[in-house]
Amino acid sequence: MNTSITDAPSVFGNVHLGYIVIESLRFSEWRRFGKDAIGMHLDEVSPEVIRFRLDDHQARFIVVRGPAEDVVALGWELDDHESFDQIVGRVTNRGVPTVAGTDDDAAIRGVERLIRFPGPNRLAQEIFTRAHLTDEPLAMTNRGGFVTGTAGMGHVAITSSKPHQMRGYYNTVFDARLTDYIDETISGAKLKIRFLRVNERHHSIAIANVRTLPINPIRTRVQHLNIEVASLDDMTQAYQRVKQLGFGMALSVGQHTNDKELSFYAQTPSGFEWEVGWNPLTVDEKTWEPSTHRGISIWGHTPEGQTIVDKLDQFRHGVLSLRHVEDSVPALAGVGIPDN
Numbered sequence: 001m002n003t004s005i006t007d008a009p010s011v012f013g014n015v016h017l018g019y020i021v022i023e024s025l026r027f028s029e030w031r032r033f034g035k036d037a038i039g040m041h042l043d044e045v046s047p048e049v050i051r052f053r054l055d056d057h058q059a060r061f062i063v064v065r066g067p068a069e070d071v072v073a074l075g076w077e078l079d080d081h082e083s084f085d086q087i088v089g090r091v092t093n094r095g096v097p098t099v100a101g102t103d104d105d106a107a108i109r110g111v112e113r114l115i116r117f118p119g120p121n122r123l124a125q126e127i128f129t130r131a132h133l134t135d136e137p138l139a140m141t142n143r144g145g146f147v148t149g150t151a152g153m154g155h156v157a158i159t160s161s162k163p164h165q166m167r168g169y170y171n172t173v174f175d176a177r178l179t180d181y182i183d184e185t186i187s188g189a190k191l192k193i194r195f196l197r198v199n200e201r202h203h204s205i206a207i208a209n210v211r212t213l214p215i216n217p218i219r220t221r222v223q224h225l226n227i228e229v230a231s232l233d234d235m236t237q238a239y240q241r242v243k244q245l246g247f248g249m250a251l252s253v254g255q256h257t258n259d260k261e262l263s264f265y266a267q268t269p270s271g272f273e274w275e276v277g278w279n280p281l282t283v284d285e286k287t288w289e290p291s292t293h294r295g296i297s298i299w300g301h302t303p304e305g306q307t308i309v310d311k312l313d314q315f316r317h318g319v320l321s322l323r324h325v326e327d328s329v330p331a332l333a334g335v336g337i338p339d340n
Contacts, residue, residue: 058110254300
């Protein structure tokens, strides 16, 4: 059952992941990682803010100075004011507070008409109606560019002990649709991952169920984020740069079972992972049916350079995650969403 307001039109297809906000104190490392390793365009906005561009949008990744070492907000672009107003209504009608972004907030993000409200796993959701564009040439190591456009700029993956509620949240707010599942076994524990889309991109949100694990092994609000490059050469060259510059490589190059994307996973200066991918399939709404895949990868995606110290660090970070109660934003979590 769709949990959006029953007689309101769907906003599916009018929603696109527009930017991501990261809070960190490690600015020098982020400059090297984002510009030199991943290959994005870097803008020095102020001593408190740096931004990375992928295309003609003024900002796609915004790093603000602060102690979280984490992704703190997702920015969603809406195609029109009607979709924007509809989402605000869904949130406020269920008693969840919204906050208007300040002029400074909007300027830093390079957007118009900014509203913020709480999201699952302490990850703020921000919506806006228009991104400010720039014709300033891109200075990028990635020569072929990145894939954004109507599919948005990539995806985020989140671990959750309340996956049904998290899926319900994105269904209620954005009319997200289930694309497929992956069943995986890690260290003897069975893990189900749900993939949700809000437009033609195979998924903008992935939700990994950690309910069966003794602790959530991920300290950060997101387990990884993803960007898509336009050519296979861009992906392999970024992989080489990450290693040459001394950044950690979480998973080697491999291919996923569900969206068929070729990718690798690097370790960011803040601790979560950054996936660089190429050539994922897109969804045909007329023919697509959700299915379940066995295992995350067809081939590759093997851990690189992991030691017992790394395993102990992962356990330590998992223990730290227990200090945070996972907020599912119950008023927006929805009810009655089938899980098969």
